[in-house]
Amino acid sequence: MPSKNFSDDLSGQSPFKAETYQTSGEMTEPDVQIVTSGGPRIPAHASILASASPVLESIIDRPRKHQSSEKTIPILGVPCDAVAVFVGFLYSSNCTDEEMEKYGIHLLALSHVFLVPQLKQRCTKGLAERLTIENVVDVLQLARLCDAPDLHLKCMKLLSNKIKAVQKTEGWKFLQDHDPWLELEILQFIDEIESRNKRRRRRREEQNLYLQLSEAMECLEHICTEGCTVVGPYDMEPTKNRGPCSKFSTCQGVQLSIRHFATCTKKVNGGCKWCKRMWQLLRLHSSICDQPDICRVPLCRQFKLKVQQKKGDDARWKLLVRKVVSAKAMSSLSLPKRKREEEANETTNHHGIRSFRL
Numbered sequence: 001m002p003s004k005n006f007s008d009d010l011s012g013q014s015p016f017k018a019e020t021y022q023t024s025g026e027m028t029e030p031d032v033q034i035v036t037s038g039g040p041r042i043p044a045h046a047s048i049l050a051s052a053s054p055v056l057e058s059i060i061d062r063p064r065k066h067q068s069s070e071k072t073i074p075i076l077g078v079p080c081d082a083v084a085v086f087v088g089f090l091y092s093s094n095c096t097d098e099e100m101e102k103y104g105i106h107l108l109a110l111s112h113v114f115l116v117p118q119l120k121q122r123c124t125k126g127l128a129e130r131l132t133i134e135n136v137v138d139v140l141q142l143a144r145l146c147d148a149p150d151l152h153l154k155c156m157k158l159l160s161n162k163i164k165a166v167q168k169t170e171g172w173k174f175l176q177d178h179d180p181w182l183e184l185e186i187l188q189f190i191d192e193i194e195s196r197n198k199r200r201r202r203r204r205e206e207q208n209l210y211l212q213l214s215e216a217m218e219c220l221e222h223i224c225t226e227g228c229t230v231v232g233p234y235d236m237e238p239t240k241n242r243g244p245c246s247k248f249s250t251c252q253g254v255q256l257s258i259r260h261f262a263t264c265t266k267k268v269n270g271g272c273k274w275c276k277r278m279w280q281l282l283r284l285h286s287s288i289c290d291q292p293d294i295c296r297v298p299l300c301r302q303f304k305l306k307v308q309q310k311k312g313d314d315a316r317w318k319l320l321v322r323k324v325v326s327a328k329a330m331s332s333l334s335l336p337k338r339k340r341e342e343e344a345n346e347t348t349n350h351h352g353i354r355s356f357r358l
């Protein structure tokens with residue numbers, strides 16, 4: 001096929017302006033032809049191509065059979081217009097959003113094959129911005145082939161969020177027929193994300209439970225020390241009169257439990273569930289309390305003595321105690337700074353005990 005003029009082939013779509021390309025003030029003629037699918041040729045400058053892509057450089061430097069013959073570089077398998085945009089990028093390090101929209105997939109493949117990292121980066125970003133339920137499977141496959149981990153991850157995330165919708169697309173049906181391994185990989189990824197979320201949820205729920213217990217401990221202690229409107233007071237000092245408890249619902253629950261515990265006729269041995277719960281709370285307090293001699297929480301000393309006689313609590317109970325203590329520590333760490341300082345002052349006023357006001 002005779003070499004045609006570039007502007008004949010791709011009128012109005014010139015990837016670069018050859019006439020503006022100058023070396024040391026002088027215009028140079030294109031010295032290489034890029035052969036594209038369907039025949040059209042794109043004239044270009046070997047030096048520009050070689051400096052932009054090491055792969056093109058090695059093709060250009062390859063010895064030819066006939067020294068006199070014209071240098072040609074075949075870039076086949078992608079639309080000719082996409083090749084034109086690619087060559088344009090090699091000249092200008094730039095392409096328009098419109099070009100990215102139209103040829104992003106081809107440009108990513110070209111940038112990978114010809115080792116043009118700048119363009120690859122641009123495509124990875126451009127394609128990630130244009131991901132849709134319709135194209136995500138295709139882009140995922142391409143991201144795998146072109147070794148684009150960021151884009152791959154973006155695709156996987158979209159897939160895991162919208163799998164129901166994606167499964168209705170043509171792309172997915174094609175994948176099921178032609179690449180069952182990739183289908184498996186995607187489903188496994190989704191499964192992992194789900195179980196990770198489940199684990200996280202369970203951990204959060206657990207942490208909440210320990211935090212509630214830790215709050216209950218605090219309330220139990222201040223109810224028994226300072227009294228409250230319903231239970232006690234033991235020895236309310238007017239100077240210690242503080243505002244209402246910030247953990248109102250927990251506090252109310254503990255107060256009701258204390259009241260019940262004092263008046264129940266069934267008691268723990270009679271199998272009362274509420275009494276049993278209160279009993280556990282009192283035991284938990286005793287395990288945490290480090291001032292049993294002056295402590296006013298019921299049964300605190302008795303539990304301590306019992307533990308000493310039995311030579312230690314069982315391991316599961318110890319674990320529970322540790323988790324409640326650390327839940328308290330965690331929650332005070334996540335408080336805003338000012339609040340934390342207030343709490344610190346407050347606790348140092350109370351005999352310098354950090355964790356619980358006893």
Ligand SMILES: [Zn+2]
Nearest residue numbers: 219245247251
């Ligand atoms: Zn309270």
Ligand SMILES: [Zn+2]
Nearest residue numbers: 264267272275
């Ligand atoms: Zn009871």
Ligand SMILES: [Zn+2]
Nearest residue numbers: 289295297300
């Ligand atoms: Zn105590």
